[in-house]
Amino acid sequence: MTNPTDKLIELVNVTAGYGKNIVLRNVNLTINTNDFIGIIGPNGGGKTTLIKLLIGQLKPFTGEVIYHTKGNGSLIGYLPQASQIDKNFPISVREVVLSGLLEKKGIFGGYSRQQKSVALDLMKQVGIANLQNKSIGQLSGGQLQRALLCRALISDPQVLILDEPNTYVDSNFEGELYEMLRKLNERMAIVMVSHDLGTITSYVKTIACVNGTLFYHQSNQITNEQLAAYNCPIQIIAHGPVPHTVLLDHGKENQHNHNH
Ligand SMILES: Nc1ncnc2c1ncn2[C@@H]1O[C@H](COP(=O)(O)OP(=O)(O)OP(=O)(O)O)[C@@H](O)[C@H]1O
Structure with missing residues (x-):
């Protein structure tokens, strides 16, 4: 059981999006001390939107984001997606x-x-x-x-949030990075978005599937059947020596509103 004082960030019944467009509905997620949560989901499913909510860059339409700051240290450290960086700065x-x-x-x-x-x-x-x-x-x-x-x-920080760290194309550093994250996880919670299920299942402790809403999976093992049930279609692709399982794009016909 998690002690209530271990809570770091909570999303409570959060519905959010852009303008009039709802991207995420009724999301509930608690990030606790020592968590290592992998966020997966199809393109456009709302993973980055979830991250923006966690770091306070986006305010929810309804629901609450609660921060449990402890001591003087900072609560959140954030590694953005490669595409969000202006290298000309x-x-x-x-x-x-x-x-x-x-x-x-x-x-x-x-x-x-x-x-x-x-x-x-x-x-x-x-x-x-x-x-x-x-x-x-x-x-x-x-x-x-x-x-x-x-x-x-x-x-x-007490929570390290990484948005697709494996898109930065540096296979030499990739393994080192994940080992470093494993060590860091001894003293900080980690939330990591990744398309690469192989990585997710080898390093994270729990998985959240984001696709219009959020389904929290209490372990780091997730079967193809479960993914299909959550409407998160997958595909095996071969890149490098090891075949990787990745999430497919969602067709419009797969859009769904049910709560995971
Ligand atoms: N600033 C924005 N203004 C309007 N719509 C947005 C904005 N950012 C994202 N969206 C829309 O919100 C939806 C979810 O986008 P989001 O980036 O959260 O998905 P994602 O799961 O992170 O996708 P990907 O895997 O492609 O990075 C998409 O339909 C996207 O077009």
Whole structure:
């Protein structure tokens, strides 16, 4: 049983979308200390919308998002999808990493010596310390991902949220990243969106399927039959040496409104 004080973020009966368009209905989700939740679902099913609700970038039409902040630490660290990053923005790797502390910048606008040293330690951990003065436009996808991971981690958050970390094309770092997440999960909750069921089932503890609403699955194993029942169609694709199971696009005829 989870102690009620272990709750970090709660979505209660949340319905949300854009303009008049409802994307998610009646979503209930609690993120607790030590959770490692994989978010899966078809394209356009509402995964990124769910993430936006969790990080407070989108307000629900109805329902509530409740944050249980503990201590002085920051609650959320966020690694956005690769496509959301403007690589032309003239900012160095070091500044990107430190920008994860914007709320904690000193009153004179500078970062403390200690904050700079934490930034350097993180960059060393993921092997980009030598790139710290480069502008982000000069980085490869994988290097940018590492910089953004440091940015998400620099505030030592209680919940780390990653939106499709495997789209940054760096197969060398992918395995390392997941091992790092496993370690980080000893001290922070993790919520990760992924299309790759192989990754999800090997690393996460529980799965939420998002497709117009949310179905929470209490384990990291999910059968094709269950996915079909949740209207989350799948496909096996071969990329690299290991075949991957991915979620198919939803045809309009598959749109559904039932609560998972
Ligand atoms: N800013 C926006 N304004 C209007 N509609 C939006 C906006 N962002 C997303 N949508 C719509 O909301 C729906 C859900 O989008 P969302 O990005 O949450 O899906 P997703 O599951 O993350 O998809 P993908 O797997 O393709 O990333 C889609 O129909 C999308 O077109």
